Amino acid sequence: MWHTNLTTKKHRFSENSVFLRFFEEGEERFDTQQLAGQWPTIFGNQNSLVLELAAGRAEYSRGLAKTFPDKNFVAVDIKGHRLRYGVRDAIENKLQNIWFLRTIIHHLDHYFAENEVEEIRIVHPDPRPKGRDERRRLTHGRFLAMYERVLKPGWLLRLKTDDVDLFDYSLGSLAEHGWTIIDQTRDLYQSPLLADHHGIRTHYEQRFVEQGRTIHYLVAKKL
Numbered sequence: 001m002w003h004t005n006l007t008t009k010k011h012r013f014s015e016n017s018v019f020l021r022f023f024e025e026g027e028e029r030f031d032t033q034q035l036a037g038q039w040p041t042i043f044g045n046q047n048s049l050v051l052e053l054a055a056g057r058a059e060y061s062r063g064l065a066k067t068f069p070d071k072n073f074v075a076v077d078i079k080g081h082r083l084r085y086g087v088r089d090a091i092e093n094k095l096q097n098i099w100f101l102r103t104i105i106h107h108l109d110h111y112f113a114e115n116e117v118e119e120i121r122i123v124h125p126d127p128r129p130k131g132r133d134e135r136r137r138l139t140h141g142r143f144l145a146m147y148e149r150v151l152k153p154g155w156l157l158r159l160k161t162d163d164v165d166l167f168d169y170s171l172g173s174l175a176e177h178g179w180t181i182i183d184q185t186r187d188l189y190q191s192p193l194l195a196d197h198h199g200i201r202t203h204y205e206q207r208f209v210e211q212g213r214t215i216h217y218l219v220a221k222k223l
């Protein structure tokens, strides 16, 4: 049973262990197939659940977790070393409301139950400009279908990118799959929507801004 596993592991690892906040696909430590629907148990509360996809070091969701201690965050990425950096920082800063999940986003619905998530944030994903990589863009229809399954009906998907082609593609893909764009800007730093980001700027974004690139941002929901 999931809960028993978690309790046992908490005893086995020290408080400083990165393992306390990190799940990795295929690891033997936990049956990760049992995570869907178990996040309230994992966090120990019923607070709303926010996902950051393609999170890298999860600077963004760590910032949100500090800003919103009454929400739970899961940062997802395929690169374990990047996520582990985030785990160490979260533990040092005693953030209780964030976990880290190493998996490919294609498997998202193995880990989150239908209607379990209140918000998905995607910050500076790889733009995947080549036509042959279209299916790997995180706003391709196959990902949108997955987001729709795990999100509570009518809750939000937020995308931030410096890449105009990915932004345009995403607007088209969202419209094609029946999502409504409720807010958007092509210049976030000149927009009141900047407030949605609570002053959090990832390493990538810092670089883009220094290069003079404008940041695009949209908020979408599926009714």
Ligand SMILES: C[S@@+](CC[C@H](N)C(=O)[O-])C[C@H]1O[C@@H](n2cnc3c(N)ncnc32)[C@H](O)[C@@H]1O
Binding pocket: 053, 054, 055, 056, 057, 058, 059, 076, 077, 078, 079, 082, 103, 104, 105, 106, 123, 124, 125, 126, 202, 203, 204, 205
């Ligand atoms: C450009 S980085 C952005 C990281 C972070 N969002 C930021 O702004 O600092 C893109 C991240 O997406 C991750 N990624 C790309 N495609 C992925 C996929 N299909 N599944 C999981 N992670 C993915 C990469 O490992 C990388 O860490």
